[in-house]
Amino acid sequence: MTASHARPEILRYTAFSADPAGGNPAGVVLDAAGLSDEEQLAIAAELGYSESAFLTAPPEGLGGEPGRAFTVRYFSPKAEVAFCGHATIATAIAFAERHGAGELLFSTQAGQVPVTVTQSADGTLRATLTSVEPAVLDAEEKVVAEALEALGWSAADLDPAFPPRIGFAGNRHLVLAAATRARLADLDYDFERLLALMTALDFTTVQLVWRESETVFHVRDPFPVGGVVEDPATGAAAAAFGAYARELGLVPEESVLTLHQGADMGRPGELRVELRAGDARVRVGGTGARIPEATA
Structure with missing residues (x-):
């Protein structure tokens, strides 16, 4: 100073x-x-x-x-x-x-x-x-395959109802859905390999999700580009996921979603994601x- x-x-x-x-x-x-x-x-x-x-x-x-x-x-x-x-x-x-x-x-x-x-x-x-105007983009098969290899996941670990996509609401996030809560809980990945992929494709986090119920999800966000293994609560990724879930018809066009994040790393948090009919932008809220x- x-x-x-x-x-x-x-x-x-x-x-x-x-x-x-x-x-x-x-x-x-x-x-x-x-x-x-x-x-x-x-x-x-x-x-x-x-x-x-x-x-x-x-x-x-x-x-x-x-x-x-x-x-x-x-x-x-x-x-x-x-x-x-x-x-x-x-x-x-x-x-x-x-x-x-x-x-x-x-x-x-x-x-x-x-x-x-x-x-x-x-x-x-x-x-x-x-959020800013969101976008949902296709994820190439080779990108998804490399992400799974880095995570130590197999294709069978994914929920087929949630196809991989790239979500954007200010930053780019690769969205991958786990088939089970146990798969989401067991996060042990190749830091340098995932970092290289994310850096090459300008991904801020990988948004890993598991659906508990129609509007309740558990999420985790590997964040090697930030120099840490995992982000405890990720508002931009939550906005990107809201846009993703709406565009793919996985939730109603007008919805309020609850995302639980951080519990697996001892910092539990809750993100509220609001989707409004006729408004592409996504609202993400919480306490502090x-x-x-x-x-x-």
Whole structure:
């Protein structure tokens, strides 16, 4: 940090859980004005979370409520990323704790992302982001085969009702569905091999899913491109999965899905995915909590 400006307040929040020990932790800097790219990256590396979010003034003409529209940039400890769902939720919760619930508008490298924060009667805050326009793309057989080899899965481990696809809602995610909960629970993959595949094809995570019931799913997200084995709760992947499930007719066009993530790695979280008829964009919401400094 240069001597020309003071170090900003650096917050630590988890997303998709009201328990600081659950969900996915993120760094949040609500006023990153004056921070260089290098300083933002250094803060993200110091925190060591999969992503940290940095707010600055909005671009001209963004719109939104005065004082509630911002440019948001996301950094992993290694590099800047275009979009991060859990850091968006964490940032919205952190902002609302200081400035109240309501509407926010974030300008990200992936596009404009509106966020609504509501407060329940018991004071619990819940943030819901609206994704950029999603897309669902075919996954080549050789790509799926290589992913299965890296994961140590066989074709028989897949649920035939959920064909492999690439989902996009700000980032690209390869969607693979496990036939059993036991298969999903047993995650032990070739880190370097999966990293190479994902890097070559610009995949942010592999979205592994298992269907418990019509609208309840369990998910896991290998994240070697972020330098970690697994992401605890992945908002962008949840949005991509919602688009995937709707496009393939696996859920009704208008649905509310519950995704459970993180339990297998000791950080349980819950993501709410809302699909609306006539609206391609996907809404992903959840709670959040500040992480005490002593346990950060």
